[in-house]
Structures are given as C-alpha cells and as structure tokens.
Amino acid sequence: MLTFADRVKENATVNGASVYTLAGAAVGFQGFATAFANGARLQYCVESSTQWEVGEGTFNATNGTLSRDVMLSSSNNGAAVNWPAGSVKVFCVAASSAIQRSANRGVIVATTGTLSVIEGNARWYAQQPITFASMDAWVGTAGTGSSIEFTIKKNGVFALNGSITDGAFRMAPTPITFAMAAEDWLTLDITQIGANTPGKNLSVRLSA
Numbered sequence: 703m704l705t706f707a708d709r710v711k712e713n714a715t716v717n718g719a720s721v722y723t724l725a726g727a728a729v730g731f732q733g734f735a736t737a738f739a740n741g742a743r744l745q746y747c748v749e750s751s752t753q754w755e756v757g758e759g760t761f762n763a764t765n766g767t768l769s770r771d772v773m774l775s776s777s778n779n780g781a782a783v784n785w786p787a788g789s790v791k792v793f794c795v796a797a798s799s800a801i802q803r804s805a806n807r808g809v810i811v812a813t814t815g816t817l818s819v820i821e822g823n824a825r826w827y828a829q830q831p832i833t834f835a836s837m838d839a840w841v842g843t844a845g846t847g848s849s850i851e852f853t854i855k856k857n858g859v860f861a862l863n864g865s866i867t868d869g870a871f872r873m874a875p876t877p878i879t880f881a882m883a884a885e886d887w888l889t890l891d892i893t894q895i896g897a898n899t900p901g902k903n904l905s906v907r908l909s910a
Contacts, residue, residue, distance in 0.1 A: 704758070705744050707737035710794035714748070714768070717787040722748065722759075722768040728791065734761050734768065737794065745774070748783075750790040755783045768792060808834070811888060812905040817841075817850065817895040825887040834880040834908040839864055839873040842903030845896020852906060853891040856882065864906065868896070880908065 711731035714722040727733035738744060740763035748755045758772040773782050809826055841850060846869050854862040862880060866873045882888075890906060 705738060705742045706796055707732075707744075707794055710734060710737045712792055714790050714792045715788065716748075716785045716790055718784050719770070719782045721762075721770060722746075722790070722792050724766045724768060724792070725789070728793075731793070734794070735763055735766070738763075740764060743771075745795050746792055747795045748790050748792045750785070750788070753777045753783050753785070756795065757782075808907060808909040809888070810905050810907045811854070811890040812903070813890060813892065814903050816902050817845065817892055817900045817904055819892055819895060821891050822855075822889040825889055827887045828882040828884055830884050832882050832910055834878060834882075834910055836875045836909040837862060837864060837873075837878050837880075837906065838875040838909075839866055839904065839906040841866060841871055841901040841905075843899075843901055844869050844871050845899060845901035847896055847898030848894060850896055850901045850904065851892070851894035852904065853893055854906065854908075855889045855891065856880075857886055858889070861888075863893075865894075866901070866904075875909075878908075 709731050711728040712733050713725045713728060715725055716722050724734055738761045742761045744761060745758050746768060755776040756774045757770055759769045760771060761768055770782055773780060776783055811826055849868050850866040852864055853860060864873050895901060
C-alpha cells in the first residue's frame with residue numbers, strides 16, 4: 703500500500719541506476735525518516751538540472767535509502783535515469799497515476815438544498831473504464847410521508863434506481879454490477895421527495 707506525507711524533501715546521492723542514499727532534509731522540509739516508517743512504500747520525484755524521474759520506491763530506514771522499484775515517468779523516456787555520480791533532490795509526491803486510480807474507485811453524485819422532482823443535467827464523466835460494485839445514498843434531512851426515490855442514468859439512459867425509506871436518512875449499501883467505459887457519463891434524477899416533508903441534500907455514492 704502506498705503511503706503519503708506532506709512536505710517531505712531531502713538531498714540525496716546516487717550513481718547510475720542505484721538506490722538513492724538520503725543525505726538530510728532540505729531546508730524548510732521534513733526528512734523521510736520523520737515522515738515514514740521503515741519499509742514504507744511511497745511515490746517520489748527526483749530532479750537535478752534538466753533530468754527527472756517519478757516512481758515508486760521503498761524507504762529503508764536502516765540504510766537511509768530509497769529504492770527505485772517502479773518507474774512511472776522520467777526524462778529518460780519513462781525509464782530509470784542513469785544518473786551521473788552526484789547529488790539530487792528527492793521528494794514525496796502523489797503521482798498522477800495514483801490520483802487517477804483514487805478518483806476512479808468511486809463517485810458521489812449529489813444535489814444540495816430542499817429536494818424537488820427533477821431530471822438531472824449535471825454530468826459526471828468516467829476518466830477510465832470502471833465497474834461499480836455497490837451503491838448507497840443519504841440525505842441531510844429525512845423526507846416524510848413517503849420514500850425518497852432517485853434514478854441514475856448512464857449516457858441519458860436508465861441504469862439504476864434506489865430509495866431512502868420514509869423518515870430515514872440512509873439507504874444501506876446495495877450490491878450492484880455496473881460498468882462504465884471511459885467518457886461514459888452519469889446524471890441523477892429525483893423522482894420522489896417525501897409527500898409531507900421533502901428531504902434535503904441527497905448524495906448517492908457508487909463504489910468500485
């Protein structure tokens with residue numbers, strides 16, 4: 703599992719494609735030993751002049767080193783940089799690949815304020831293929847007199863529906879199998895809001 707921390711930057715030495723030997727925190731930053739436990743797996747960026755490398759590595763607190771396990775991108779056409787012997791700067795990052803994976807583990811579609819029966823037009827687009835396995839929902843204020851009903855559409859076509867029971871605040875997680883391709887989009891329709899008191903602030907979550 704990847705570990706992240708803020709404001710981690712160190713001077714380091716390296717020779718060729720070897721591990722990075724950490725040499726102390728840069729001024730104004732914390733060092734890897736302060737931020738991470740021994741054996742922590744993390745994402746890093748290293749730079750020196752016009753050369754740079756983004757990858758995943760393992761922090762060895764005993765030896766004071768950071769390994770170069772997986773290359774994500776670099777100035778060497780994506781391969782490990784063959785550094786000349788000398789000093790570099792190494793810092794902890796959240797690489798774009800990690801952010802993309804995180805963003806695509808799930809999505810929340812929501813509408814704020816007092817609910818009304820509407821056909822939603824705000825779209826959420828999938829950035830890459832994803833299959834959702836669970837759906838749940840909640841409101842800030844429960845509807846009374848009848849259930850709150852909603853529909854999820856994919857590319858403008860009915861895909862899923864759900865409801866929150868009269869007087870309740872949540873719909874329990876429900877197993878689903880719902881696949882989306884990259885650039886497919888979702889909208890949220892509200893079809894029933896509570897006959898006596900309408901609910902408020904509906905959120906529907908799809909989880910991978």
